[in-house]
Amino acid sequence: MSNRPLASAGRAVPLLRAGLIAGIVVAAALYPLVAVTGIGAKATAHAVEQKTNILKTALPAETSYVYAPDGKTVLTMFYEEYRQYTKIENMSPNIQQAIVAAEDNRFYQHHGVDPKGVARAFVSNARSGGVSQGASTLTMQYVRMALRDSATTPREVQEATQQTSLRKVKEMRMALDIEKHLSKDQILERYLNSAYFGHRAYGIYAASQIFFSKTPATLTPVEAATLAGLVKSPSEYDPITSDQKDATGRRNYVLANMARLGYLSPDAAAAAKGQPIRLKLTTPPNDCAAIDGGHRSWGFYCDYLKNWWSAQPAFGENRLERMDKLRRGGYRIVLALDPKTQAAAEKNVGAKDNTGSPFANGIVVAEPGTGRIKAMAVNRTYSLDLADNPNSSNPEAGPKVKANYPNTVAPLLGGGSLPGYQAGSTFKMFPMLAALNAGMPLSTAYDSPYTYKSAVYDGWAPSNASGAMTGRQTMWSGFGKSVNTYFIQLEEKIGADAGVRLAEQLGLRWRTDVDKEQASPAKAKKWGAFTLGVSDATPLEMANAYAAIAADGRYCEAIPVNAIMNRDGTPATYSTAGGVQREIAKPRCRQVVNADAARAATDAARCPTGDTPAKGSCGGWSTADSVRGTVGRPVAGKTGTTDSTRSAWFVGYTPELAAASFIADPDNPFNAVGDGQSQIPVNAVAQTLRDALKGQPTRQFTPPSDQIVG
Template sequence: MGVVRASARLAVIVVVAAVVLAAMTFPFVGGVGLLAAQISASENGLTPELQAGDAPAVTTVTDSTGKPIAYLYDQFRVPVPSAEIAPAMKASIIAIEDRRFFEHGGVDPVGTARALVNDANGGATQGGSTLTQQYVKNYELYVAATTDAERQDAVAPSLARKLREAELAVQLDHQLSKDEILARYLNLVYFGHGAYGVDAAAQAYFGTTSAALTVPQAALLAGMVQSPTAFDPVQHPDAAKTRRDVVIEQLRLQGAISAADAAASTAAPLGVVARPAVPGQGCTAAGAAGYFCAYVQQYLDQAGLTSQQLRGGGYTIRTTLDPNAMAAAKAAVDAHVPPSAPHVADVLAFVTPGADAHNVTALAANRTYGNAPGQSSYGLPFVPENLGAGSVYKIFTAATALQEGVAGIDTVIDVPPSGYLSPIYKDASGHPFPVRNAEEGLAPQLTLTDALAQSPNTAFVKLEESTGVAPVVDMAQRLGMTSLGDPVSNAPGAPSIADRVRAEAQASFTLGVSPTSDLELANVGATLASHGVWCPPTPITSVTDRTGALVPITQPACTQAVDPGLADTLLNGLSHDVAPGGTAAAAAAAAGWNRPIASKTGTTQTSQSGAFVGATPQLAGAAILFDDSASPRPICYGSPPYSCGTGTLFGGETPAQTFFQAATKVLGNAPILPLPPVDPRYQAVRH
């Protein structure tokens, strides 16, 4: 390294000597004393980052088939190895920017002195900088600089900066091959229209790759680096062609192409696309997959890979998104509630059951993901909505009753009449508050299976008297409602939602009044369909870095949330919801549903929201319809549902219809599998 440093200093001294000569002949700012200070200031060596040469690169998010669904970046750059850059591109940039590139040692003293003399004498500005020096400057501008002030310093016309560039360029020339320097430069430089690096430029202007660039295409791009604005082929086609033809002529003069090739290239049209552009940035450009993309970012951020890292890291993120499931889910939510429908959000999530992973295959909302009026960038299908999911939460009370031996799935339980005053169901003052059913005339007793299908509120509050509230909350969290562990507010020391429900013994928990994530609800179905194994709902198959190496992603391990026999029994017990008399029977029949399914509907008291969760051995999902406005109102069922004074919506209507329309298409010709049988241990009371 000492030899390298000495060579670098020698080269810089040569440059400085040329500058001093110019200063003596053509006086301009500064003097020998100032130069000495600037020489001293230039003694900073190469940073590890500049030596490595990594530039910000776009992260590509793909679906399960490998098709891109989103690009995350601050600078759209797709670095490629030297072998994937067309020889015509390399020759063009050398011809117009640094014809002595293969002869000098990183700095061209003669060219630099000539440029400085011309500049000082008031002549036309000449670059004088080699490609290696330009690479250093562009690296400082596009990579090292993080503030506007630093970016201004990176291009400031100061002698100190020029000296530092020169020294670093010589050091790089000693450490890297010419081919590596050239590839780094072409991967770094800006070509306009959002395209950083030659491969991005090839895509943006010609719809091709850097490897396939022709001579006229390469010459156009090479000519643009001097000023992407002045030589923009769309805004200034004549200037761009003139500049391109200058590059072509230089190629001919330097023997890179024949006279015939030069003539043909000069005669060729510019050939750029009508509207050069790079792919849109972020999840707002992901179309129907916008919410899924947002969940991917949230998931990776929690796993330790931040959004900032993603936007420059050049990762490839292969997700679990099934394009067919996504298309079916989006079509279903939009069909039942148009994206422009005021106040009413319709969301749907699909998760595949499994003992090793619960893969998220689709997340959809009728709202378009974005920041424009009428759109939403809130995580509607996965962030908890505050209105609740209604009677779906009776699943957790039933599971707790099975676990504690309070009831078996065939146990006949009491169904008190509407208006029942339970000793644990109280108002804010602590007085018993009447529990009401959505329907009158229910049988005074039902099996737990039939109670799940007909969903009387009084029966489950009565059951909760035996199980206690806290165990039901515990069960909900274990089966998948993990956001119940979130704090109730942002106040320091605020308790979690679950802790508050436990502390206050809120018997209304079984009626589904707590904030609910649609994705978590779908994952509850996946947990039951996985014989009681809970896994985090994951959207990721793999993450690889720019070298292709796998990046480990930390996530919670799968756990046996409940006994397999309990999960199987409850899954079987939830199968009557689509049978005649069940709350989802009409929606299932209308969709032509012909598979065994465990399901449950739910509606909040004022119909501000309604929910449906369903699970088969191959697919679990949940749909929630809710008022997503700042001041929620009741929702009336209709085509489409709408805000109204007194709500009429039920979970067995639009939410169930949304689910069945999509799930029918997702499962398609997949085998029809039975639900697991009831485990005799959970069939009757075990006391």
């Protein structure tokens, strides 16, 4: 009798265990609702519901692709997580089956939370005294990944990943709800596009590319099982860096499960297990320094794209948000660069000075009427590797600062934070254009002595470059010979601030403290030296400003793209002040000066190039009279040099293209280029325009009216 209770108790243990498991199974199904209610916070339940609604439509971060102008050739990508979203119908059934076999055998039986899995994990963990087995279904794992991907603050990231009971409760609740709104195929598609496989491969497309250099549609059972096995622990089962023993073991586990679930025959699974893991690795390019394939020099253009993108309000409130969009938004970006024009620019810049010169010789080519930048080239190699660069020759930079040659990623051509270079007499265009737009005729004449003392500018007395510039000048001859004292008098007449404000309307920005102060409303009227080009400017700004003159006074913002498509294939748009949706990649243009004034400025600007104006006389000689013969078609433009020829410029244009070239030492502005090299930008522009336009019909400039000629 005394032994019976003990015997009864012994027989009761299995029943007790069975009862506990049954209770756990029931509790598992009810736990999300009960626990949330028990926690009691209606706000918590509301937050879960809100998150669930977000996850129903949320898509993971996706790689943005940059294409050549053909819209087909991929030049580079931008990503934090290398991923290309792939529809499930474009995935091999092998990978769909392998991921179920690897992560959730009962995926097609449960409704988001698997009671049997919870019970099994509870028993296993109780026996081991720790966490030896989890109970997360594919749906729950997808919820966790989606919460992480949709997080916008550090706190949200922490909440999505922290190991707490509350997080698990929310995860289970959301999984149950998600399964009411998404089909199993939709959940599987999202899971396979979200999962991390190691080596910066996010999603099955990236994993297929990086490990096997193929698309998900062509994955074999062996390849699919290898990739599916990585999700549990990408580093532990990594077949690239390990001896593949663990990776092979994990793969074979997945293959065995595929056979057990009926996805593979026992013989096929056995044959697959006997195969070695054969990788065919691909390293996807990322950012501008990764551009190659014969297009490495396009890195400077790519860098301009990045800087332009970071300044577009359509992509976010600040630079950080905008760059995040670029790296996560899945855009398809087609560059506006023209390969023929780019090749011409590279050839004609590279021929003037090699990459090992401290003097940077660069050129930018813009398209009048659209603002699209067709070429950017400089005698530098676009590279992050500065190890072999010499130390800067600028004493102010310090001995440990590397110069920017032969390698650099500095925005030497514009579009970034660098102020540019003093542009010299190319700035004479701005007061002349302002005067013409105000109604002054091209025939406006002044006696131009060698030195002129200005009463307006407090006795300032600038001089001409030579005595041959003295005498009575008009806009034609004054511009053609670059007569300083003529333009000081013209500037006095219209006000220096008129030229400053017009330059701003044509896209110029003041970046140095000195330029900002001089251009301020309080001082612009007295900035007499403005017309002599004492301000810094970039070739990007100057090419696009002169392009507006070629386009009859219609200024278009500089833009590096022909098209920007969202991940769904629709054009990326922005909302105007009036609420109208416009494509971001479309030209944004406005009339800055009247067409007749622009045509008159072009007529005067034909004089510096050795071309013949339609209406007036150039006065016998010009500063760049070889340009017309080199280009072989109507051309206008202006030379520019600074004191001691520390920099030299030429900006030239035809009706089709406008180009600005400079030569200067970006590391040391006191390192003078010298008169002997001042012809380099002239030749670079003339030869680039010639080569870029070869084979195209010759277009003529529209002459100005007789009224503005005077």
